[in-house]
Amino acid sequence: MKDKILKELKQIEENYNVKILYACESGSRAWEFPSKNSDYDVRFIYVHTIDWYLSIDHKRDVIELPINDLLDINGWELTKALRLFRKSNPPLLEWLNSGIVYYQNFSAVDKMKEISNIVYKPTAALHHYLNMAKGNYREYLQGDEVKIKKYFYVLRPILACKWIEKYNTIAPLEFPNLLEKIVPEGELKNEIRILLKRKISGDELDLERRIDLINEFIESEIEHLSEFVKSLNVQQEDPTEELDELFRAVLTEVWKNPIYLAEKR
CATH class of the missing domain: 1.20.120 (Four Helix Bundle (Hemerythrin (Met), subunit A))
Structure with a gap:
């Protein structure tokens, strides 16, 4: 099944001109109480090309494939994921801590985990x-x-x-x-x-x-x-500056590396 999932993710990269940074299981399989007929709930984080971000128009920031009997695949664009990360969004934190990782590339998720202690609410x-x-x-x-x-x-x-x-x-x-x-x-x-x-x-x-x-x-x-x-009243620092830096670093890493430049030429 992992090969099929990776094939679907590769097709998403080609169809949408994006790079997938991370993909994991998020449903009952990750929770370790799947039924025999449980489907695969695949969630991923992706980044667009630099030009996509240099636009005055807001664009769709999710990719969702049609659900079939076996696979439920959808993902969030990186800035959307980082905004939710800033809010300590529990579903996103579950993705990042899933014990079933189908794919990981570049440093985005590792960087997010490094600063999770200042983001987690x-x-x-x-x-x-x-x-x-x-x-x-x-x-x-x-x-x-x-x-x-x-x-x-x-x-x-x-x-x-x-x-x-x-x-x-x-x-x-x-x-x-x-x-x-x-x-x-x-x-x-x-x-x-x-x-x-x-x-x-x-x-x-x-x-x-x-x-x-x-x-x-x-x-x-x-x-x-x-x-x-x-009874809880927890005050935390705003991590926006760190997340902005993280986003810029990942964007440069993904699209301005020698492999990408060679492909463009």
Whole structure:
């Protein structure tokens, strides 16, 4: 599958006259709870030619391929990614920390990781994950019978919040890692492990009776985390200057290197 993904990425470079800097997995495969029929959620960051940026008109800053049964591929242009990075955008941070990297070229992502400590805003991540947990819990897990697989889409953001509360660092993507580090040994952890094993083995995990123990944990943590996030007031420096320098350096690296100049000649 990686060869197919790389072929698609190469075709994107040719079709759009861009250079891809980084591509990774961002979905359930990166979270380590894929089903047997899970598709591949490929996300990438790309840069246009220098001339593209020297324009008075705003242009589309995303590339999205039609989704098929196997592949979901889309990407963000570099300045869009850096603006979101400045806001500590959690989905982008997950891309940068994905354990499944399909492609990386040039220094952009390494440079972003080097300054992530001055960009990362725990409050932004907490609000994102908490709102995700609340929304999914409200929509999928309220009745006597629930869509059982949706427990993962509530538990994962809750455990990510608790990781941030405990360690004050970017939460890992991998659900098993969050589970082992955050949830103490006991009945709750065993119930979650059983669900995880069923999902990975290919069980449908459709409508089933709700699991009261997990629901009680979710409700308790949503209440606790809602109060915790209100208590935070973190002031951070504006990283715009560093990100501007990063962008200019990458643009020069990609398009003014000897290989590119030889191609133009």
